[in-house]
Amino acid sequence: MRVGLIMPPNESGSRWKSYEVREGIPYLYGTNEPYTGGSQDSVDSHIFRNIWNRPFIGDGCFINPSEGFPDEDFDVIFLVNESQSDPSDFVNSIKRKYPLPILIGTTKEAIPGLKKNTGQGVHVGLGYLGNFYKMCDTAAIQFDQTVCDKLSEEIGMKIYSLPMNYKIEEIRKKYKTDSPPSRKILAGTTDWADRGYGKCLEFCNYLANKYDYTVVENVGNRSWDEWLKIIDDVDFVVNTDTQHRLGQLTIECIALGTPHIGGLSDTVLNMIPEWATNDTEKLEEIFLHVKDNGYEKSEEHYKELVSRYSFQSVENQLAEILKEIS
Known part of the structure; x- marks a missing residue:
C-alpha cells in the first residue's frame, strides 16, 4: 500500500x-x-x-x-x-x-x-x-x-x-535508562499562555518546595532528543494543559516509564483516566501515591501504548x- x-x-x-x-x-x-x-x-x-x-x-x-x-x-x-x-x-x-x-x-x-x-x-x-x-x-x-x-x-x-x-519501541530502546531517582519534576504543559503553563509551573514549584524536588521548566527551543532525555531523567511529569489535544507528551512519558499526571489529552483520557485531571488537590494525591508506591502500572500502560500506537x-x-x- x-x-x-x-x-x-x-x-x-x-x-x-x-x-x-x-x-x-x-x-x-x-x-x-x-x-x-x-x-x-x-x-x-x-x-x-x-x-x-x-x-x-x-x-x-x-x-x-x-x-x-x-x-x-x-x-x-x-x-x-x-x-x-x-x-x-x-x-x-x-x-x-x-x-x-x-x-x-x-x-x-x-x-x-x-x-x-x-x-x-x-x-x-x-x-x-x-x-x-x-x-x-x-x-x-x-x-x-x-x-x-x-x-x-x-x-x-x-x-x-x-x-x-509512533516508533514506540525504538524511542524506548534509545532513551529509557535505569538511572536512580533524580528528585526532579518536569513542568510539562506547553509554555503558551492559553494552555495554562503558568498554573502548571506554580503547582510544580509548590510540590517541589513541599516535598524536596527540583523543577525543570518547559522553556527554550529544545531539540526532541534533549526533550526525551529530560523525560527519562525526571521522576514526574506534571501536565495541566487545558486543551484536549492528542497528547504527544503522554505518549513519550509512557514509552519511557515516567509517570505523567494531569491534563486532558486524548492519550491520558483513554489510557490513564484516573490521572486525567487538572484539580491540584487530586494531582497532589496522585503524586504522593506514586512517590510512595512507584509507577505500579508502568508496564501495563506501555503494552497498551504499543497496542494502540x-x-x-x-x-x-x-x-x-x-x-x-x-
Whole structure:
C-alpha cells in the first residue's frame, strides 16, 4: 500500500521538504540523501513525531506542493488542511493530479470543534474541518472514537478514529535508562499562555518546595532528543494543559516509564483516566501515591501504548477503514 501525505505549503513549515520512505528510512524525495526533518520533530534521521509518521506506513512519502507534484502511484493520500478558508482549490488540485487514490481528510494538530467557521465561507455553520472533509472520500483523525462520533454527528459524515503511529519501541530502546531517582519534576504543559503553563509551573514549584524536588521548566527551543532525555531523567511529569489535544507528551512519558499526571489529552483520557485531571488537590494525591508506591502500572500502560500506537496496529486499523468504505 503506497501512502501519501500532502498539506498546503504554509502548513508544513519551511523546514519540511518532500520526502519518501524506503525500508523505514526517510530520504529527500527522488534522492538517496537521508532526510532528518527538523530537530524538534525527529531523532536518528528516522524516528519522527506526530503527523510526519503517516508516510512511514507502507513506505510512502510526504509531498510539499511548493516543490511540485511528482508522478506517483498512490493507493491512499492523507490530506491536511487546517485553514479556515475555502479548501476547494487545494483538494481539487490533488484530485486532478492523483485521481485514483482514496483521499482521507485528517488533521495535523487542529482540535475538532475548537474553532468554527461562522463567517461567509462555503457551507456556513458546518465548521471549517467539515467543509474540507466533505470534499475527501472519507476522514480519519487521531482522536478517540467518542470525539469522532461527536464530530460525525455535527458535520453529517462518518469520521474514523485512527491513532497516530509512533516508533514506540525504538524511542524506548534509545532513551529509557535505569538511572536512580533524580528528585526532579518536569513542568510539562506547553509554555503558551492559553494552555495554562503558568498554573502548571506554580503547582510544580509548590510540590517541589513541599516535598524536596527540583523543577525543570518547559522553556527554550529544545531539540526532541534533549526533550526525551529530560523525560527519562525526571521522576514526574506534571501536565495541566487545558486543551484536549492528542497528547504527544503522554505518549513519550509512557514509552519511557515516567509517570505523567494531569491534563486532558486524548492519550491520558483513554489510557490513564484516573490521572486525567487538572484539580491540584487530586494531582497532589496522585503524586504522593506514586512517590510512595512507584509507577505500579508502568508496564501495563506501555503494552497498551504499543497496542494502540505501534505502526503495525495503526496499519491494521487503516486496512479495516479502507475495507469498510470500499
